[in-house]
Amino acid sequence: MTDQNYKDHIPEIARRIEEADAILVGGASGMSTANQHDFYGYSKYFRDNFSEFQDAYGIRNLCGALYYRYKTSEERWAYLSKHGALLFDEPPGQTYVDLHAMIKDKNYFIVTTNQDLQFSKLFPDEKLCYPQGTSHYLQCGVPCHDDVYPSEEAVRTMAANITGTRVPKDLIPKCPRCGEEMEPWFRSPVFLEGTFWQSYMRKYQDFIEQNSHKKILLIELGVGPMTPNIIKHPFSVATYHWPKAFLVRINKDEPPTHELLRNKTITLDADIADVLRDLRTHMQAPLAITSN
Ligand SMILES: [Zn+2]
Secondary structure (H helix, E strand, O other), X not given: OOHHXXXXXXXXXXXXXHHOOEEEEEEOHHHHHOOOOOOOOOOHHHHHHHHHHHHHHOOOOHHHHHHOOOOOHHHHHHHHHHHHHXXXXXXXXXXXXXXXXXXXXXXXXEEEOOOOOOHHHOXXXXXXXXXXXXXXXXXXXXXXXXXXXXXXHHHHHHHOOOEOOEOOHHHOOEOOOOOOEEXXXXXXXXXXXXXXXXXXXHHHHHHHHHHOOOOEEEEEEOOOOOOXXXXXXXXXXXXXXXXXXXXXXXXXXXXOOOHXXXXXXXXXXXXXXXXXXXXXXXXXXXXXXXXX
């Protein structure tokens, strides 16, 4: 993308946000990577917080730490709880702050594959859907029943009692019904897509039913190619079929969007933090001039 293309697109996207009757946001890992919370890379965040896991297991990123085959649950929960407690403590990153400032007073909804709690720091739960689950909750690891349970207290207690790369065995959360270990409520072979999951999907569906015929702007933020069936493909199909829909895709190294969507899409292959900052600045500029 040339600089001129970029400069032309910012005012157009800003105008579309302002004029939209509804905004559907799809947010994925790029939103957090832009704030140095990098799930896949050997990041400063990982080195600063998890060097003991690198030393003990040779792990070099958060994804590796999550899926590493620890020999004991005490070690696995040391990582899960330490990272979990950090997620509860971390303030919202700048990309989230900028997005919130731009859409908070609009009719909007957010679907996210992120499990890092960042959207929930600023946006109310009724505006969020987590098809891949969220670290806010635990479920039975079997699972023997359909309920999910808030994770924060158990996570913080374990994190506060880590020695080296282990938590005490008796602090590992157990299912209140069958006594087996709990699991974080996010995508895994035992991930529960029961009543609770469906309640989130229902909110998403309700928003679509109420707004798909309107002048709706779909904004895709930092959605990579890993799970295209959750956000990327549904957003493409929706944009194609909904009569007044328009799609904005923002992601570094984003390939061009399909020819069928050529007149209904802007694709910005650019740094997501730069784009959201520039959009917000552009949208606030008229106010700044007025107040002076
Ligand atoms: Zn159970």
